[in-house]
Amino acid sequence: MPVISRRVFMGAAVSVCAGAPSHAMPSALVTPVLRLPADDHPTVALTLDACPGAFDLRLARALVDLAIPTTLFLTNIWIHRNPEAVSFLQNHHDLFSLQNHGDRHLPPVLGAVPVYGLPVAGTIAAIEAEVVGGAHAVAAVSGVAPHWYRGAAALYSPDALTPIGRLGFGIGGFSLNADMGASLPARSVAARIGQARDRDVIIGHINQPLRPSGAGIAAGVAALKAQGMRFVRLPDQIAI
């Protein structure tokens, strides 16, 4: 199966209203839609974020037991707080591709208005520092330079996308939000994953072990796999 350029498959950016007054938000934020290239077998990509926080070991073990190739987006903060988790992921590098969720979990957003309560990077230089810092942290533990970046909150100032691309990163968009920021009960998460269609890129979280959403991810992907869905990692499917 050919690995195909992301440019062909990056869908149109979808405007997202962050709820800020227009005078404080000079331009709408975007969250790019990402889907996989067409293939001859129904295929999806599971992508899980490790923001700041802990490690959902039960979910990780379930993914190992189910042999689900998964793309993980790690922050530098999470890497330093969770050395045992990093070792676990390294021990299963055949399954887990480690990618870049930023240095300090600052949304790649210009200005000064927080996003979902998170302080934003604010300037292009700070966004670049966020991307580069996260990449160095991931490369230091995985031995492999990441080529995918997903910003904190998965929201971007449109003017940030080109500078991020110039640094050599594809934007880790998605097409199916499984857990809404790890906020949903397990049954809802499993049901949403059950709606996955061929070529979907699914987003969830692996940093909230005390919330029920992780069990929903495990149940959802188990059911999809039982139906014959194939799982792939982003770098294996789309070249940057």
Ligand SMILES: [Zn+2]
């Ligand atoms: Zn995050």
